[in-house]
Amino acid sequence: MLRPQDGPTRERKSLNGMWRFRLDPDGVGREQEWFRTPLAQARDMPVPASYNDVLADATVRDHVGDAWYQTTVRVPRGWAGERVVLRFDSATHRAVVWVDDVEVVRHEGGYTPFEADVTAHVRPGEESRVTVVVDNRLTWHSLPPGIVEDGRQTYFHDFFNYAGLHRSVWLYSTPAAHVSDVTVVTGLDGGTGTVDHRVETVGAGDVRVVLTDAAGREVARDEGSTGRLVVEDVHPWRPGEGYLYDLRVELTREAEVVDSYTLPVGVRTVEVRGTQFLVNGEPFRFTGFGKHEDALFRGKAHDDVLMVHDFALMEWTGANSLRTSHYPYAEEVLDHADRHGIVVIDETAAVGQNLGLMAGILRRQFPPTFSPDTIDDAAREVHAQAIRELVARDKNHPSVVLWSIANEPESDTDAAVAYFQPLVALTRELDPTRPVGTVNMAFSPYGRDRLQALGDVVMLNRYYGWYLHTGDLAAAEQALQAELEQWATEGKPVLVTEYGADTLAGLHSLTAEPWSEEYQADLLDTYHRVFDRVEAVVGEQVWNFADFATAPSVGRVAGNRKGVFTRDRRPKAAAFALRRRWRPLG
Numbered sequence: 001m002l003r004p005q006d007g008p009t010r011e012r013k014s015l016n017g018m019w020r021f022r023l024d025p026d027g028v029g030r031e032q033e034w035f036r037t038p039l040a041q042a043r044d045m046p047v048p049a050s051y052n053d054v055l056a057d058a059t060v061r062d063h064v065g066d067a068w069y070q071t072t073v074r075v076p077r078g079w080a081g082e083r084v085v086l087r088f089d090s091a092t093h094r095a096v097v098w099v100d101d102v103e104v105v106r107h108e109g110g111y112t113p114f115e116a117d118v119t120a121h122v123r124p125g126e127e128s129r130v131t132v133v134v135d136n137r138l139t140w141h142s143l144p145p146g147i148v149e150d151g152r153q154t155y156f157h158d159f160f161n162y163a164g165l166h167r168s169v170w171l172y173s174t175p176a177a178h179v180s181d182v183t184v185v186t187g188l189d190g191g192t193g194t195v196d197h198r199v200e201t202v203g204a205g206d207v208r209v210v211l212t213d214a215a216g217r218e219v220a221r222d223e224g225s226t227g228r229l230v231v232e233d234v235h236p237w238r239p240g241e242g243y244l245y246d247l248r249v250e251l252t253r254e255a256e257v258v259d260s261y262t263l264p265v266g267v268r269t270v271e272v273r274g275t276q277f278l279v280n281g282e283p284f285r286f287t288g289f290g291k292h293e294d295a296l297f298r299g300k301a302h303d304d305v306l307m308v309h310d311f312a313l314m315e316w317t318g319a320n321s322l323r324t325s326h327y328p329y330a331e332e333v334l335d336h337a338d339r340h341g342i343v344v345i346d347e348t349a350a351v352g353q354n355l356g357l358m359a360g361i362l363r364r365q366f367p368p369t370f371s372p373d374t375i376d377d378a379a380r381e382v383h384a385q386a387i388r389e390l391v392a393r394d395k396n397h398p399s400v401v402l403w404s405i406a407n408e409p410e411s412d413t414d415a416a417v418a419y420f421q422p423l424v425a426l427t428r429e430l431d432p433t434r435p436v437g438t439v440n441m442a443f444s445p446y447g448r449d450r451l452q453a454l455g456d457v458v459m460l461n462r463y464y465g466w467y468l469h470t471g472d473l474a475a476a477e478q479a480l481q482a483e484l485e486q487w488a489t490e491g492k493p494v495l496v497t498e499y500g501a502d503t504l505a506g507l508h509s510l511t512a513e514p515w516s517e518e519y520q521a522d523l524l525d526t527y528h529r530v531f532d533r534v535e536a537v538v539g540e541q542v543w544n545f546a547d548f549a550t551a552p553s554v555g556r557v558a559g560n561r562k563g564v565f566t567r568d569r570r571p572k573a574a575a576f577a578l579r580r581r582w583r584p585l586g
């Protein structure tokens with residue numbers, strides 16, 4: 001799915017800014033057709049933002065159900081004769097959209113974009129009313145899953161259920177005949193690069209593709225909707241150096257360019273060979289973090305300032321990668337990673353699919369995780385659709401090297417294998433060029449887990465020294481080493497996608513005291529000693545980059561404190577420890 005862009009044949013208009021907003025606690029707005037009139041009793045709400053923490057109002061923070069947004073937009077006069085599209089970069093977790101009185105689109109899933117061709121419903125030069133109802137309820141059929149009982153929301157993942165319009169909203173124009181999709185797959189053979197392209201179009205015309213280098217010089221061109229461009233003396237995209245070409249895709253009729261779309265392209269390869277993870281044929285070692293889209297006041301809103309700052313802090317630590325735990329991030333993040341050579345593990349919003357684990361944490365009984373009463377075949381189809389939308393959105397990003405289709409699902413039952421087998425196969429079918437996997441949790445160690453066998457890499461979240469052997473790093477070191485040696489026998493690369501300890505910034509201790517800054521740094525050092533002794537370990541991503549908001553819980557102090565930075569991005573001692581390991585030369 002192509003992002004909106006400004007170009008010779010296309011224009012964008014941002015709908016970001018102040019919208020009108022109203023909660024619908026009784027769930028009557030759809031029936032009463034609130035979209036038909038200016039939203040009554042509405043308050044101001046900035047977009048993009050999670051609505052939860054913006055106002056000083058607990059009923060907004062803890063709202064369960066529908067919330068309404070409304071704005072007006074004047075369609076540029078110059079768009080007469082063009083196709084007009086309304087696009088939401090995300091609406092969490094599901095939404096219905098009206099333009100004036102007409103429903104134009106509905107979408108399930110809080111972290112991927114959706115759009116509607118609204119040409120027939122708007123008039124260039126005139127104003128239109130855009131109304132959106134956003135529903136934040138999590139059910140057995142949503143990703144992530146949850147349950148609503150007596151108006152209260154329970155969920156099974158460890159981050160706050162922020163909701164609303166978290167990302168940009170656009171109105172954009174394209175010509176009626178236009179480029180509707182582009183897929184690129186790149187290859188390297190010595191100093192020669194290849195860019196295979198597949199272009200989809202709507203309407204009559206011929207396709208031409210032109211590749212230019214970062215200096216704007218043309219390096220290759222081709223005619224036709226599929227083909228291969230060959231780039232001599234290629235400048236590859238590589239970790240640490242986000243070199244990008246531009247692929248200009250044109251739809252032409254005779255001498256006229258009807259539509260033009262420009263896609264940044266990084267020429268690189270990814271391959272799993274034995275226990276190695278190869279980028280451009282060379283062994284790659286992941287350093288970095290599991291992150292969250294999370295910040296004070298704005299919740300999960302995308303924000304360029306915060307994004308650039310977070311990448312600067314990652315670079316300061318020497319991180320070369322991140323996992324988009326636990327949902328697809330804003331596309332701006334992937335663009336930035338592309339440009340800066342940061343490697344990305346791209347994850348779906350499948351988190352919390354393990355009711356056995358939750359029974360212990362929430363101290364209540366649950367039915368089996370994967371069953372006709374819980375996560376069933378219909379839920380699996382929602383998951384499949386989420387994978388389709390993720391791959392469709394992110395397939396062309398050179399930074400994305402690995403798909404993670406679930407975090408810590410139940411993984412030791414026949415039902416789990418039956419659920420995931422088709423999803424792994426689907427991911428491979430949609431994208432045969434990237435490895436795929438699921439992330440394993442500690443209660444399904446080697447010998448018990450049955451999902452890592454399905455994936456191309458082993459991904460493990462481990463908390464020895466925190467949830468297990470709390471305060472005893474010597475025991476943690478032994479246990480971790482023993483388990484990693486077992487996983488190494490799988491013959492696949494092993495990535496430790498989470499390890500860490502909750503830490504209260506400012507708490508210091510001479511002894512091995514959990515929650516102190518020294519303990520967090522010592523725990524990371526302990527893990528690093530073990531990683532360096534087990535050859536198959538090719539990835540270390542600390543949990544977490546920064547402290548983040550969660551649902552209230554006795555194990556959380558105003559959120560999860562496993563960040564090596566605080567929520568306002570101040571370094572804890574562990575950040576300096578990581579910098580010493582990942583950037584030994586400063």
Ligand code: GCB
Binds near residue numbers: 157158498
């Ligand atoms: C995990 C989860 C992550 C949690 C983390 C923790 O294994 O993947 O979402 O936040 O543990 O801190 O407990």
